[in-house]
Amino acid sequence: xxxxxxxxxxxxxKQVSMCSTPLSDYFxxxxxxxxxxxxFCTALWRGYTGEWEILDGRLYLIGLHGRLEGxxxxxxxxxxxxxxxxxxxxWYSGIIRVPQGRQIEYVHMGFGSTYESxxxxxxxxxxxxxxxxxxxxxxxxxxxxxxxGVGAMTIFSRSSSAEEDESK
Amino acid sequence: MSWxxxxxxxxxxxxxxxxxxPPINRYLKKQKGEDSESSSLRSFLESxxxxxxxxxxxxxxxxxxxxxxxILGWPFLIxxxxxxxxxxxxxYVEKVFQVDNEHLGKPVEVSDVEATEKVFDPLGAVPxxxxxxxxxxxxxxxxxxxxxxxxxxxxxxxESDWGSxxxxxxxxxxxxxxxxxxFFMTRWIILDKxxxxxxxxxxxxxxxxxxx
Numbered sequence: 001x002x003x004x005x006x007x008x009x010x011x012x013x014k015q016v017s018m019c020s021t022p023l024s025d026y027f028x029x030x031x032x033x034x035x036x037x038x039x040f041c042t043a044l045w046r047g048y049t050g051e052w053e054i055l056d057g058r059l060y061l062i063g064l065h066g067r068l069e070g071x072x073x074x075x076x077x078x079x080x081x082x083x084x085x086x087x088x089x090x091w092y093s094g095i096i097r098v099p100q101g102r103q104i105e106y107v108h109m110g111f112g113s114t115y116e117s118x119x120x121x122x123x124x125x126x127x128x129x130x131x132x133x134x135x136x137x138x139x140x141x142x143x144x145x146x147x148x149g150v151g152a153m154t155i156f157s158r159s160s161s162a163e164e165d166e167s168k
Numbered sequence: 169m170s171w172x173x174x175x176x177x178x179x180x181x182x183x184x185x186x187x188x189x190p191p192i193n194r195y196l197k198k199q200k201g202e203d204s205e206s207s208s209l210r211s212f213l214e215s216x217x218x219x220x221x222x223x224x225x226x227x228x229x230x231x232x233x234x235x236x237x238x239i240l241g242w243p244f245l246i247x248x249x250x251x252x253x254x255x256x257x258x259x260y261v262e263k264v265f266q267v268d269n270e271h272l273g274k275p276v277e278v279s280d281v282e283a284t285e286k287v288f289d290p291l292g293a294v295p296x297x298x299x300x301x302x303x304x305x306x307x308x309x310x311x312x313x314x315x316x317x318x319x320x321x322x323x324x325x326x327e328s329d330w331g332s333x334x335x336x337x338x339x340x341x342x343x344x345x346x347x348x349x350x351f352f353m354t355r356w357i358i359l360d361k362x363x364x365x366x367x368x369x370x371x372x373x374x375x376x377x378x379x380x
Contacts, residue, residue, distance in 0.1 A: 029353050030305030060293060080301060088293040090300050094357045125287075125355075 002042040003108050003150045009098065010053040010062075011121075017148035019099060019111035022092040023050050023061065023079075029091055034078045035069040043153035048074055052089070054121070057128040059089040059096075090126040099148045102139040108152070115148070182239035185246075189238070263329050267340045267351045273321035278310060281319065281339060285354075299354070309339075309352040316344035322351060325359075333359040 006017035024046065027033040036047025044066070051063030062085065066074040077084035101116025114136050122130040238245060287300035297303040313319070322340045327333050335357045341349035 025356055026301070028356060029302055030308070031302055032304070056290070058289065058291075060291075082295070083293060083301075086291060086293040087301065088287070088289040088291070090287045090289070090294055091302055091354075093355045 002045075002153055003106075003113060004045065004110055005041075005043045005049055005150055005153075006111065006148050007049055008051045008063075009096070010051075010055075011098065011119075012054075016098050016100075016119075018052060019097040019148065020095065021046060021050070022052070022059065022089050022094075022096070023048070023064075025094075026079075026089075026091050031091070032079070034074065036074065037067045037069050040067065040156045041153055042155075043150045054128060059092060059123055059126045059128070061087040061089055088126055092126050093124050094122075096121040096123065100133075102142075102144045102146050103149075104137050104139055113148070179239050182242040185242045186235060186238045189245075265324075265326055265328075265336065267322045267324060267348050269346070269348060271322045271324035272340070272342070272348070273323055275318050275320050275342075276339070278313075278319055306352060309350065312350055313341055314343075317349065318342045335359055 006019050007021060009016050009018040038045055038047040048064055048066030050061055051065070053060045053062050061076065061080075064074050064076045064079065068074060068078070075084065076087065080087045097111070098119040098121065099113070099115035099117075100119055103113060103115055105114040107113045116138055117136060118134045120132050120134055121128055122132075282298040285298045285306075286296065287294045288296075294300040295303060299306040318341070320340050320342050321337070323335070323337045325333060325335055335355070336353055337355040338351055338353040340351040343349055
């Protein structure tokens with residue numbers, strides 16, 4: 001069980017980490033899912049990372065990174081051939097969690113770690129309907145890590161399935 | 169009789185059990201209609217260890233440990249065999265979401281749904297079609313409808329195996345005999361975060377399986 005790499009979000013002009021995966025809903029609703037290589041990194045079970053943007057109150061997917069099972073880098077065009085640079089995420093309803101501040105507790109599983117606060121963005125069919133800040137506590141020490149991060153992961157070689165790296 | 173005699177008698181029972189275990193196992197599997205020789209055993213017998221160390225482990229150490237465990241721990245084997253016979257382990261079946269009659273909302277016309285479900289985006293980042301980027305999936309769903317089938321809305325509160333309450337909305341086919349058919353989901357919201365790490369772990373196990 002490994003903490004997972006977050007998605008990337010451009011929100012109010014800043015790039016932040018996003019602990020939600022709206023593209024998984026697209027696939028759950030019947031959207032065509034390429035054969036992502038889900039085995040090359042233990043911190044990326046979903047096989048891709050998405051770059052998102054909230055622009056004028058709407059959620060857009062603006063980039064996709066990862067690789068396909070047979071080799072080759074994934075691009076947005078692999079999922080949305082006619083929209084290679086920007087996709088309106090109209091299928092997504094729910095919340096987006098953006099962790100903020102210092103880390104209170106590290107959990108080496110999913111997006112389980114807790115941070116001082118979470119920016120919660122509520123969406124309805126891809127449109128922002130509300131935002132709120134959830135305060136989770138504070139960290140007295142100033143040495144703790146700030147911002148979302150994964151403590152450790154194993155990356156497997158691209159040419160073979162041999163273990164290549166254990167980074168921390 | 170000395171303690172050594174008792175010990176040898178105990179081991180003798182273990183050796184007898186070891187000898188009768190494979191044919192009994194084969195017989196029981198045949199009764200259940202299963203393959204008498206499990207694929208794992210077959211692959212073990214067919215395996216060709218690469219190094220001398222592997223050969224030592226696979227052909228000597230592992231069988232020696234297994235045989236010793238049966239000879240010395242046969243009462244446990246009998247206990248577990250009886251327990252399994254009386255209370256067989258039920259295979260785990262994961263809960264799968266399905267729409268029930270109680271989740272049905274109202275009947276709708278396909279043409280009305282297609283008119284209301286068109287998606288607009290000022291930046292043009294979505295096709296001007298019903299359900300936008302999910303239009304192909306919608307058409308596939310729609311094409312499954314047979315004569316007499318009706319389209320209904322549905323909304324279901326559901327709890328998955330990891331214990332998170334969910335809300336799922338969409339459209340579902342209702343057959344002429346009022347049975348519920350395939351559905352097309354348009355909204356899926358996790359209402360609450362799992363409370364325990366165990367539930368969170370189950371959630372990520374599920375995620376792992378569906379990602380494969």
